[in-house]
Amino acid sequence: MSKLKVGIIGSGNIGTDLMYKIERCDSLDMSVMVGIDADSEGLKRAKAAGYTVISNGIDGLMEQLDAVDIVFDATSAYAHKAHSDLLTAAGKRVIDLTPAAIGPFTVPPVNLKANFDSPNVNMVTCGGQATIPIVHAISRVAPVEYAEIVATVSSKSAGPGTRANIDEFTHTTARAIEKVGGAEKGKAIIILNPAEPPVIMRDTVNALIKTPHYDEAEIVDSINRMVAEVQEYVPGYRLRGTPQFDGQRVSVFLEVEGAGDFFPAYSGNLDIMTAAAARVANEMAKELLTANA
Amino acid sequence: MEKKSFEILDVTLRDGSHAMSHAFTPEQVRDTARALDAAGVRYFEVSHGDGLGGSSLQYGLSAHDELELIEIAADECKQAEVSVLLIPGIGVKGNLQNAVKAGAKMVRVATHVTEADVAAQHIALGRELGLKTVGFLMMSHMAPTAKIVEQAKLFESYGAEVVYVTDSAGYMLPQDVTERISALKQSIGCDIGFHGHNNLSMAMANTVAAVEAGATFIDGSLRALGAGSGNTQTEVMVAVLERLGYETGIDLYKIMDAANDVVTPYMPRPQEITGSSLVMGYSGVYSSFLLHTQVAAKRFGVDERDILLELGRMKAVGGQEDLIYDVAQGIAVRN
Numbered sequence: 001m002s003k004l005k006v007g008i009i010g011s012g013n014i015g016t017d018l019m020y021k022i023e024r025c026d027s028l029d030m031s032v033m034v035g036i037d038a039d040s041e042g043l044k045r046a047k048a049a050g051y052t053v054i055s056n057g058i059d060g061l062m063e064q065l066d067a068v069d070i071v072f073d074a075t076s077a078y079a080h081k082a083h084s085d086l087l088t089a090a091g092k093r094v095i096d097l098t099p100a101a102i103g104p105f106t107v108p109p110v111n112l113k114a115n116f117d118s119p120n121v122n123m124v125t126c127g128g129q130a131t132i133p134i135v136h137a138i139s140r141v142a143p144v145e146y147a148e149i150v151a152t153v154s155s156k157s158a159g160p161g162t163r164a165n166i167d168e169f170t171h172t173t174a175r176a177i178e179k180v181g182g183a184e185k186g187k188a189i190i191i192l193n194p195a196e197p198p199v200i201m202r203d204t205v206n207a208l209i210k211t212p213h214y215d216e217a218e219i220v221d222s223i224n225r226m227v228a229e230v231q232e233y234v235p236g237y238r239l240r241g242t243p244q245f246d247g248q249r250v251s252v253f254l255e256v257e258g259a260g261d262f263f264p265a266y267s268g269n270l271d272i273m274t275a276a277a278a279r280v281a282n283e284m285a286k287e288l289l290t291a292n293a
Numbered sequence: 294m295e296k297k298s299f300e301i302l303d304v305t306l307r308d309g310s311h312a313m314s315h316a317f318t319p320e321q322v323r324d325t326a327r328a329l330d331a332a333g334v335r336y337f338e339v340s341h342g343d344g345l346g347g348s349s350l351q352y353g354l355s356a357h358d359e360l361e362l363i364e365i366a367a368d369e370c371k372q373a374e375v376s377v378l379l380i381p382g383i384g385v386k387g388n389l390q391n392a393v394k395a396g397a398k399m400v401r402v403a404t405h406v407t408e409a410d411v412a413a414q415h416i417a418l419g420r421e422l423g424l425k426t427v428g429f430l431m432m433s434h435m436a437p438t439a440k441i442v443e444q445a446k447l448f449e450s451y452g453a454e455v456v457y458v459t460d461s462a463g464y465m466l467p468q469d470v471t472e473r474i475s476a477l478k479q480s481i482g483c484d485i486g487f488h489g490h491n492n493l494s495m496a497m498a499n500t501v502a503a504v505e506a507g508a509t510f511i512d513g514s515l516r517a518l519g520a521g522s523g524n525t526q527t528e529v530m531v532a533v534l535e536r537l538g539y540e541t542g543i544d545l546y547k548i549m550d551a552a553n554d555v556v557t558p559y560m561p562r563p564q565e566i567t568g569s570s571l572v573m574g575y576s577g578v579y580s581s582f583l584l585h586t587q588v589a590a591k592r593f594g595v596d597e598r599d600i601l602l603e604l605g606r607m608k609a610v611g612g613q614e615d616l617i618y619d620v621a622q623g624i625a626v627r628n
Contacts, residue, residue, distance in 0.1 A: 148350050150615050155408060166411045167385040189351060190382040194407040194435075195608035204615035206350035241622040249350065253619045 003029040004285040005067060009058060009083060010074030011035030011042025013159045013263060014097055017270050018072055019046060020261035021278035027285035028278070032068055034061045045262075058083050065090050069288075070281050073098060076161045077168045088119040093284065095277050096122045099165055099172035105180050108279045109229040110136045116284050124176040125169050126162075126269035127151030127190055129276045130203045130237070134252050135181030137226035141218045143210040145248075147183035149173065150206075152191040154198035157267035166190065183207065201256040201268035202240070209248045216245055223252060233275045235259070236268060299509040301541060303329055303337040303527050304488070305556060306366065307378055308512075308519030310342035311581040313561065316356035319365050321559050325515070326366035328551030330373040333543040334527075336399055336425075338376040339366045342520065342581055343612065344403060345377055345392055346384035351614050352581070360395045367396025374398035374425070381411045383612060386418050393422050401457070402448075403429035405610045406436040409447040416451035427486065427510075428453035431611045434464040434577055438476045445481050455484040455510050460499060461611055463492030463521055463574040467502040474506035486510030489525045491517055492574025494566060496525040497533060504534070515552040516560060521573050521580025523564035528552045569597045576605030585614050589621035599624055 006028050008015045015033070019042070022030040033046030038055035047053045052067055054060035061068070070093045073083050080100035087094050096103060103120030106112065107129060115121045124132065131149035138144055151173075162169065170188045177186025193199050220243055230237045236257030244251040256268025263270050306325055310317060322339065329337045341347030341359050348355035367375045376399035377392045389400055400419040402412045409428060419426035428448025433441060445456040458473045470487065477485045487503035489496040489512070500511050513530045517523030528548045531541050566574075569583055578601050586604075590597040603620050604613075 146350075150351050150612075152613055152616070160410075163408075163411045164413070166381050167414065170382070170385055187349060189349065189612065191610065191612045192382070192405065192408050192411065193608070193610050193613070194405065195610075199607075202616070202619070204351070204619075206615075208350070240619050241626070244618065244622075251350075251615075251618065253615065253622075 002289055003027050004069040004288065005029050005031040006281065007032040007034060007061060007068035007071040008074060009034040009061065009071060011037070011040045011046065012074065012161060013157065013270055014274060015072070015074035016042035016045060017262035018074060018097070018274040018277060021274045025278055025282040027282050027289065028070070032061065032064065034058070058086060062086060065092065068092060070095060070285065072277060072281070077165050084120050094120040095281055096120060097273060097277055098161070099125050099168035101172045101175070105176040106280050107132045107176070107180050108233065108276050109133045109226060110180050112280065112283055113287070116287050121280060123273060123277045123280070124180070125173045126153070126201070126273045127169065127188060127203065128173040128176045129272045130201065130254060130256050130269070131205050132176055132181045133226045133230050134205045134223060134254065135177055135183055135207060137222045138207050138209070138219055138250060139182030141222045142214040144183040145208045145210040146185045147177050147181055147205060147207040148187040148189070149177065150189045150191065150204045151269065152193055152199065152202045153269045154201070154266050155192045155194035156198050157263060157269055158192050198264070198266040200266045203254040203256065205252040205254070207250045209250060212248055219243065219250060233279050234268070234272045236265065237272065298539065299504060299511055300335050301527065301530065301543060302376065302510055302512050303334050303514060304512050304524060305337070305514040305518050305527070306362070307338035307340045308342060308514055308524055310340070311520035311584065312518050312523065312564070314584060315341055315348065315353040317362060319357060319362065322362045323365050323369060324555050325551065326369040328547070328555045330370050332547035332551050334373055334548070335542070336374050336376050338378060338401070339363045340378045344380040344384045345388035347380070360391055363392055363395040363397055376401055378403055378429070379415055380404070380612065381415050386415060389415065389418060389422070393424065397424070399425040399427065401427040401429045403431050403459070406430045406433045406444060407440060409444040412448065413451045416448065416453050420452040426453055427455040427457060429457045429459055429488070431459045431461045432579065433458045433460055433473060434462060434469065435608070438473050441473055442476050442480045445477050449481050449483050453483060455486050456481060457486035457488055457510065458503070459488040460490055461579050462577045463490030463496065463570070463580055464577040465499055466495060467498045470499045470502040471506045474503050474508050478507040484509045486512070488512040490520065490574070490580045491522040491524065491564070492566065492570045492580060497529060500525045500530060501533065501537065504539070515556040517564040518556055518560060519580070521583050522566045522570040569601060572598045572601045576602050578605045578609065579611045581611070582614060582617055585617045589617045593621040593625035595621055595624045595628065
């Protein structure tokens with residue numbers, strides 16, 4: 001079976017974890033890892049695994065464009081625009097794991113195939129990937145006036161990119177809660193917890209349903225179905241307790257345990273982001289390969 | 294008398310927002326702001342309890358738009374200046390820009406004691422907007438002194454003019470405060486502040502320790518209206534500092550009147566040290582969890598203290614109010 005070649009820009013936490021996810025995709029071939037520090041853990045691991053390693057950033061990648069079909073950007077929102085412009089101009093597909101949000105948002109269990117025509121697809125944020133499926137699960141059975149998410153991640157799993165981009169995280173997640181989640185208004189909060197041993201990613205979704213008349217059982221069923229769908233690509237994604245109803249307010253508590261590819265299992269925030277991105281790319285590759293067959 | 298060597302910053306209209314369930318009315322804010330200004334308080338803070346943008350289902354929706362409240366407070370200021378709190382991850386730069394348009398002159402950017410590096414862009418914006426800019430290290434009891442020094446240096450490097458040691462859980466004892474403030478005094482060049490909570494009845498003693506160790510900004514709230522058992526009581530602090538020989542610049546009768554005639558009538562309950570707030574101080578839990586814990590305990594039929602002890606054991610940080618419900622539900626299931 002033919003496959004599309006993958007490049008990853010950014011050899012930090014996200015990029016390195018993503019490399020392992022790509023290795024397990026049936027329609028993707030891990031090909032190039034791009035960083036700016038030859039001594040970075042990510043580049044060392046990519047080199048050891050036999051992939052092409054570029055240590056002078058996007059400039060280096062532009063000289064070896066034949067080695068990639070789909071490029072993931074796991075750098076920062078600030079750097080992403082320039083990367084995207086260069087790569088899409090060269091006809092490459094770009095999957096954006098920064099909160100830059102140039103391209104349309106994709107959250108696999110909600111709109112996996114909706115944006116395959118777009119040269120740049122955005123993966124929202126880790127908090128968005130963990131919570132927007134639940135917002136959508138509620139909004140597909142009851143109108144949601146407002147949805148708010150709180151993502152708590154371990155300090156160790158939040159790299160310098162996430163830290164420098166904290167405002168972008170809240171803006172991008174809030175917009176995607178509206179656009180993909182289906183809430184009329186969205187809000188996002190992120191909390192870093194430095195506890196040792198590190199805490200597993202936790203997320204809370206609070207939603208206000210627009211009408212006092214709704215079917216509680218239908219909402220719970222929709223949430224449970226959605227959790228099962230996310231578990232297809234993130235097995236450690238689960239509800240904590242049961243959804244709580246209080247008048248028009250619904251509260252859903254979640255925990256995301258990662259697969260432990262690059263980072264330990266507590267960093268479900270990295271895992272759900274990279275697993276979602278790999279899923280989108282793999283499906284995109286299947287479609288592109290079929291179209292060109 | 295010694296020359297005044299510090300600023301008192303009153304947080305009634307921000308930390309008190311927790312105790313008021315984020316329902317300050319425009320009239321309450323106007324009257325309190327007017328009284329603080331008239332008493333000679335140089336800075337006072339107005340925001341949702343969790344800072345700008347804190348209005349949420351997670352922390353409580355604001356009954357009145359905080360920007361409107363900031364504007365009302367700023368309009369009352371003849372000599373005082375309005376501060377706002379901003380917690381990155383909750384509030385964003387746009388909130389601060391709007392607060393400045395509403396009249397804010399100072400910003401305190403707050404992070405958990407180990408996470409100062411999320412605040413670089415917000416501190417930079419504060420300076421760019423010409424604000425008195427402060428870095429606020431919350432839950433300072435959770436990190437050793439060396440870590441606090443490291444994080445304070447980060448804040449200073451981003452441009453903070455004051456760095457606060459913040460005892461959000463009311464956990465610290467005077468010697469903890471002395472150690473931390475003294476270490477900062479030796480290692481950073483900017484001003485040092487202290488913000489206390491009274492969950493173990495230590496707020497005043499801690500404040501005195503802070504001032505004596507070299508803190509030049511200290512927080513209080515009128516009638517101790519703040520999260521948990523509240524803060525160092527502003528009007529008492531003025532009296533104590535005068536007795537210690539400091540010139541506070543604040544009129545004692547007027548600040549007492551602000552507390553007793555303006556704030557007391559709207560307080561929902563006295564700021565006593567209850568069983569729950571005592572447990573917060575004892576186990577190091579963020580003070581604003583108090584009212585949320587009461588709601589969760591009632592809802593799930595469990596003891597508030599069990600929830601708080603569990604949260605302390607889990608090392609919950611500021612802002613994790615959702616964990617209270619998760620923990621309460623877990624305890625209810627186990628019972």
